[in-house]
Amino acid sequence: MGPLTLLGFALLWAGLGRAEVVPDFSTCKQFFYGGTEPQGFNHTQQAKICQKYENQHHFATLYDKQSRIPVWSAYTLHAGKCSKKTSETWKVEPQLSGEQEKEMKMERDVRNKTALKNNQATHADYEKTGYDRGHLNPSSFQCNEGQNATYTLTNAAPMDPCFNRDRWSELERNLKNQLTKNCTEQQGKAFLVTGVVPNTRQYKIPIEKNDQRRGKVQDASRVVVPSHVWTAVCCEHSTNNKKFSFAFLGVNTPGKILESLNITELNQRLRELYKAPSIQLFKDDCNENSRLSKDVLSEITKELLDDPTPDWTEQDPKRKKYQ
Ligand SMILES: *[C@@H]1O[C@H](CO)[C@@H](O)[C@H](O)[C@H]1NC(C)=O
Ligand SMILES: *[C@@H]1O[C@H](CO)[C@@H](O)[C@H](O)[C@H]1NC(C)=O
Numbered sequence: 001m002g003p004l005t006l007l008g009f010a011l012l013w014a015g016l017g018r019a020e021v022v023p024d025f026s027t028c029k030q031f032f033y034g035g036t037e038p039q040g041f042n043h044t045q046q047a048k049i050c051q052k053y054e055n056q057h058h059f060a061t062l063y064d065k066q067s068r069i070p071v072w073s074a075y076t077l078h079a080g081k082c083s084k085k086t087s088e089t090w091k092v093e094p095q096l097s098g099e100q101e102k103e104m105k106m107e108r109d110v111r112n113k114t115a116l117k118n119n120q121a122t123h124a125d126y127e128k129t130g131y132d133r134g135h136l137n138p139s140s141f142q143c144n145e146g147q148n149a150t151y152t153l154t155n156a157a158p159m160d161p162c163f164n165r166d167r168w169s170e171l172e173r174n175l176k177n178q179l180t181k182n183c184t185e186q187q188g189k190a191f192l193v194t195g196v197v198p199n200t201r202q203y204k205i206p207i208e209k210n211d212q213r214r215g216k217v218q219d220a221s222r223v224v225v226p227s228h229v230w231t232a233v234c235c236e237h238s239t240n241n242k243k244f245s246f247a248f249l250g251v252n253t254p255g256k257i258l259e260s261l262n263i264t265e266l267n268q269r270l271r272e273l274y275k276a277p278s279i280q281l282f283k284d285d286c287n288e289n290s291r292l293s294k295d296v297l298s299e300i301t302k303e304l305l306d307d308p309t310p311d312w313t314e315q316d317p318k319r320k321k322y323q
């Protein structure tokens with residue numbers, strides 16, 4: 001068989017894999033506010049993953065097999081203390097490579113390495129690139145098996161290390177703190193969706209020519225770098241005036257631009273960024289107009305602004321940073 005025939009088989013394989021293994025999110029509804037998944041994301045190469053680890057579902061991811069980064073992960077904030085130690089061992093999704101197994105596992109344990117590489121990012125894609133494997137569902141929001149489960153490359157995208165380790169992780173810390181006090185400890189349940197926008201130039205992690213382990217050039221530069229990272233938050237509560245929501249949108253550069261928005265605004269901004277006809281992250285706006293939404297958001301932004309990191313000058317002057 002010549003290389004073209006092989007390529008044909010690879011494409012056929014990818015197509016079969018998609019049809020077989022990613023039907024819908026029916027086993028993952030508990031991670032969506034109101035049981036409804038985000039609407040309007042319409043990538044041709046998308047795969048729906050109910051993230052399974054140790055025989056349990058932990059969160060949901062919409063994955064783009066072409067860019068080899070997720071579109072979003074939907075998850076809830078784990079309430080209560082963690083009892084077990086976690087391991088930061090990154091895993092991959094065997095189902096994306098045509099395997100029957102429904103659980104994430106170690107890359108070395110995936111049999112068909114070609115199918116693996118065709119459909120998702122691998123460890124080699126991130127090695128020595130200068131980019132972080134940025135979590136969408138943050139490990140700090142989960143416990144025990146759920147925390148281990150966040151370490152799958154299908155829940156990660158290349159993030160600029162300054163953005164990821166400084167501004168974004170600081171947001172995650174403050175957000176977790178506020179959601180614990182003002183949502184889960186008040187008998188609410190926090191639903192979150194975190195996503196990344198592929199940059200419009202299809203800019204990919206560059207190859208390092210000298211890195212022998214990277215193999216052939218056409219195998220290298222494969223993973224699209226996101227231009228933006230976003231998070232939408234909804235605290236669901238049986239008492240309507242204890243429900244609240246808001247969102248954040250960050251630019252994946254060392255400038256660490258981060259702005260706060262309401263859900264309607266984020267839907268609108270994502271519609272522009274993804275060039276989609278319409279986007280709806282939650283089934284409704286989850287009380288975005290309430291006093292509580294504004295108050296909790298202002299407590300978070302106040303904490304962020306109190307941070308001494310002097311990088312606010314680099315923001316895009318056309319956009320407000322915090323309301
Ligand atoms: C979204 O997907 C549906 C069904 O596959 C298709 O009919 C529609 O044209 C797609 N829309 C866009 C904007 O790609
Ligand atoms: C997390 O993963 C490590 C390594 O695979 C394992 O030893 C540990 O038991 C796991 N922890 C939980 C809570 O599943």
Ligand SMILES: *[C@@H]1O[C@H](CO)[C@@H](O)[C@H](O)[C@H]1NC(C)=O
Nearest residue numbers: 261262263264265288289290
């Ligand atoms: C959402 O934000 C926009 C822009 O700040 C504002 O015009 C709109 O009134 C807000 N919506 C609600 C319901 O607060």
Ligand SMILES: *[C@@H]1O[C@H](CO)[C@@H](O)[C@H](O)[C@H]1NC(C)=O
Nearest residue numbers: 178181182292295296297299
């Ligand atoms: C959030 O919770 C803290 C601690 O209980 C409380 O002091 C604060 O007022 C709450 N914030 C809002 C906006 O209710």
